[in-house]
Amino acid sequence: MPAHGGRRLPRGTVVSQKLEFGHVAVLAGERSLLVDGAPVVLGARAFDVLLALAERCDRVVSKAELLDLAWPGLVVEENNLTVQISALRRLLGHEAIATVTGRGYRLALAATGKPQPALAAVQAPGHQPAARLLRRLATVVQADVMDWARLVERDAAAAAGAWKRVRNELIERDVPRYGGRLIELTAERVQIEFGSAVESVDWSLALQRALASRRGALTDTSALHMRIGIAVDDVLVDDGKLVGDGVNVAADLHLSAGHDDVLVTQKVRDFAYGKLDARFEPLGERLMRRTRRPMQVFRALSSIDATARAAARPRQAVQMATLAVLPFASDVGSDPYFGDGITEEIIAALSLNRALFVIAHGSTLHYRSRQDDLAAVADELGVRYLLTGSVRQADTQLRIHVRLLHAADQRILWQQRYDGSSADVFSFQSEIAASVAAAVAPPLQDEEVARVRSRPTEHYGAYDCVLRALAGIYQLGSAEFVQAGDLLRRAIEIDPDYAQAHAHLAWWYSLASAEGRAALQGVESRLALDHAMQAVRLDGRDAWTLSVAGYMLSLQKQQHTQALELYEQALSINPSCAAAWARSGATLSYLGRCDEALNRVQQAMRLSPFDQHLFWYYTICGSACFGGGRYDESVAWLGKALRLNPRYNGARRFLIGALVQTGELAEARALAQELLDELPDFSVRQFGQWSPLQQPMRDKLLQALETAGLPP
Numbered sequence: 001m002p003a004h005g006g007r008r009l010p011r012g013t014v015v016s017q018k019l020e021f022g023h024v025a026v027l028a029g030e031r032s033l034l035v036d037g038a039p040v041v042l043g044a045r046a047f048d049v050l051l052a053l054a055e056r057c058d059r060v061v062s063k064a065e066l067l068d069l070a071w072p073g074l075v076v077e078e079n080n081l082t083v084q085i086s087a088l089r090r091l092l093g094h095e096a097i098a099t100v101t102g103r104g105y106r107l108a109l110a111a112t113g114k115p116q117p118a119l120a121a122v123q124a125p126g127h128q129p130a131a132r133l134l135r136r137l138a139t140v141v142q143a144d145v146m147d148w149a150r151l152v153e154r155d156a157a158a159a160a161g162a163w164k165r166v167r168n169e170l171i172e173r174d175v176p177r178y179g180g181r182l183i184e185l186t187a188e189r190v191q192i193e194f195g196s197a198v199e200s201v202d203w204s205l206a207l208q209r210a211l212a213s214r215r216g217a218l219t220d221t222s223a224l225h226m227r228i229g230i231a232v233d234d235v236l237v238d239d240g241k242l243v244g245d246g247v248n249v250a251a252d253l254h255l256s257a258g259h260d261d262v263l264v265t266q267k268v269r270d271f272a273y274g275k276l277d278a279r280f281e282p283l284g285e286r287l288m289r290r291t292r293r294p295m296q297v298f299r300a301l302s303s304i305d306a307t308a309r310a311a312a313r314p315r316q317a318v319q320m321a322t323l324a325v326l327p328f329a330s331d332v333g334s335d336p337y338f339g340d341g342i343t344e345e346i347i348a349a350l351s352l353n354r355a356l357f358v359i360a361h362g363s364t365l366h367y368r369s370r371q372d373d374l375a376a377v378a379d380e381l382g383v384r385y386l387l388t389g390s391v392r393q394a395d396t397q398l399r400i401h402v403r404l405l406h407a408a409d410q411r412i413l414w415q416q417r418y419d420g421s422s423a424d425v426f427s428f429q430s431e432i433a434a435s436v437a438a439a440v441a442p443p444l445q446d447e448e449v450a451r452v453r454s455r456p457t458e459h460y461g462a463y464d465c466v467l468r469a470l471a472g473i474y475q476l477g478s479a480e481f482v483q484a485g486d487l488l489r490r491a492i493e494i495d496p497d498y499a500q501a502h503a504h505l506a507w508w509y510s511l512a513s514a515e516g517r518a519a520l521q522g523v524e525s526r527l528a529l530d531h532a533m534q535a536v537r538l539d540g541r542d543a544w545t546l547s548v549a550g551y552m553l554s555l556q557k558q559q560h561t562q563a564l565e566l567y568e569q570a571l572s573i574n575p576s577c578a579a580a581w582a583r584s585g586a587t588l589s590y591l592g593r594c595d596e597a598l599n600r601v602q603q604a605m606r607l608s609p610f611d612q613h614l615f616w617y618y619t620i621c622g623s624a625c626f627g628g629g630r631y632d633e634s635v636a637w638l639g640k641a642l643r644l645n646p647r648y649n650g651a652r653r654f655l656i657g658a659l660v661q662t663g664e665l666a667e668a669r670a671l672a673q674e675l676l677d678e679l680p681d682f683s684v685r686q687f688g689q690w691s692p693l694q695q696p697m698r699d700k701l702l703q704a705l706e707t708a709g710l711p712p
Helices: 044-055 063-070 078-092 148-154 156-172 197-215 245-256 266-272 303-312 336-350 361-367 374-381 422-439 441-453 462-470 479-494 499-514 521-538 543-557 560-573 578-590 594-607 614-627 631-644 649-661 665-678 684-690 697-707
Strands: 018-021 024-027 032-035 038-040 097-100 104-107 134-145 180-186 189-194 226-238 241-243 262-265 278-287 294-302 321-325 356-358 385-394 397-406 411-421
Touching: 018 044, 024 044, 044 063, 044 078, 044 104, 063 078, 063 104, 063 180, 078 097, 134 148, 134 197, 134 245, 148 156, 156 180, 156 197, 180 197, 189 197, 197 226, 197 262, 197 266, 197 278, 197 294, 226 245, 226 266, 241 245, 245 262, 245 294, 245 479, 262 266, 266 278, 266 294, 294 521, 321 336, 321 361, 321 374, 321 441, 336 356, 336 361, 336 385, 336 422, 361 374, 374 385, 397 422, 397 441, 411 422, 411 441, 422 441, 422 594, 441 462, 462 479, 462 499, 479 499, 499 521, 499 543, 521 543, 543 560, 543 578, 560 578, 578 594, 578 614, 594 614, 614 631, 614 649, 614 697, 631 649, 649 665, 649 697, 665 697, 684 697
Parallel strands: 226 262, 321 356, 321 385
Antiparallel strands: 018 024, 024 032, 032 038, 097 104, 134 189, 134 226, 180 189, 226 241, 262 294, 278 294, 385 397, 397 411
């Protein structure tokens, strides 16, 4: 609760410009110093440092903050500050300014008439009992100005002036009135302790509203955006500095926040719920980077802001690639209605893919004779991609040529020829439609990823984040793989209702866990399942999302029957979903149903022969052959998988086992050593504890891994 008997100080309170400390008086307005009533000559920088310490005499002021206050908007060496501190000590006495190791400086002169610190429980450093550190429940706020380095680079004077006004008028003035204690205050790091979670949220929302009201009349270099994270926890107070998980969690939250966000933990939300005119949007569970613990995260919004955000949030329908299928051209001998029929069938099949926004058939019919300027057609329809085609007929034989084009420059992204007979025209149409619907998805995704990668990351929306993540999600063990997880979490923060973002993040967590690259595999596994189930709750008609959820049930929970039910549901919605065919094959391979698994995966490869998951498809085929005792075939499939993705340990483990079974022990042991070089903590027993394989396949693989020399 705030100090002063629970009442905030009046917002119009004027602070005296004369700061007195016994025989020393600092006259801020006149920029002069009196010692024993007599004026003393002091350099401008030394005066700025002294004034900064005097105005903050109730706390330690960090070196970074002093540099920011005395040299605003400039990058200077720390020794410049040391020189000014030495000059002040020579003038005022060495004891006048105390050095707090690892923190900064504090004015040690006794203040005359200085108000007590707002947080009554906080004692000045040096006044706490020396025998033990103080421990207490505290609400920690961590914040910074977004893109501060860029603002300074563009116009240092404007950025420094804007920050000074915010610091003086919105932070230093208001924090004590909300019962807060400033610990550090620079544009790049703001840390505040509050005695009340309610007051911390109230102040944070008030700050964001005040910043928003100022931005309308400011230039880009003067308009500041801040991001804030708030956590409540039991902390240690070491000479005024807070130490504990709460500090780390608040820092993690603020780093994951977007422009103008206030992110809070569930504890903060529970304390503040119903006590403020505010709403808390659930963002789901997040893994805290520093503590490595999952926590429920919420975005705090004033009721007005929450309504505006909901109205402004883009609908998921536009968070996808946009495509129009134009009526297929027919030669003179062809029935034009067949071209229309195949066009309509392809549109229907493509519309089942929830990652695509496909223009309705009725909206494209009148472009049958207007395909001379495809860029103009795309512009009229508002799409980035066009699917065009032609139909030729000779007697009962039909030849159909299909092309996927990038509309702006008319690059051909994919093309395919289909030959068939008009004797069974409906079957032929359905076959082509299913094939086209599956085949165009990978090149469309690749083009969308390439488009987004050329844009600055600060302009990414939720869909952009997902696309950018897809570029690194299979670069296992690399910085790109780690960044993919960060981008997917950011996508969900931007749009918590984005089902495919949850599904992709579930897949990322699954890869991190199953590959042995996760710090806490149990946590990653649980997050994979949680995000997969959330994706289904958000969109139960997305076949790709359903297939991810099914696979997570199979991999994480060994609930293979329920997983197979979800796959069938996915394929009933979209029979062209290659991922659902492949993932169902994976579950069947775990069950030892070799032939069924192979049939499923081969159907996926027929539908999408150039899929980015091809290395995984080969791995499933290899594991299925291993379970069926077809070890030579297993070695062949798994060798192809590793050639496509040399760092995929799922294929490497099975290949070690298959090589042992074929008697190639030297090669198996060499591969086992590669696995240990990458994952030195790997053990057969730990792998067996989470492996989804059923008996006798599991024991057969585990024994082979030990034979190859992997630690039991």
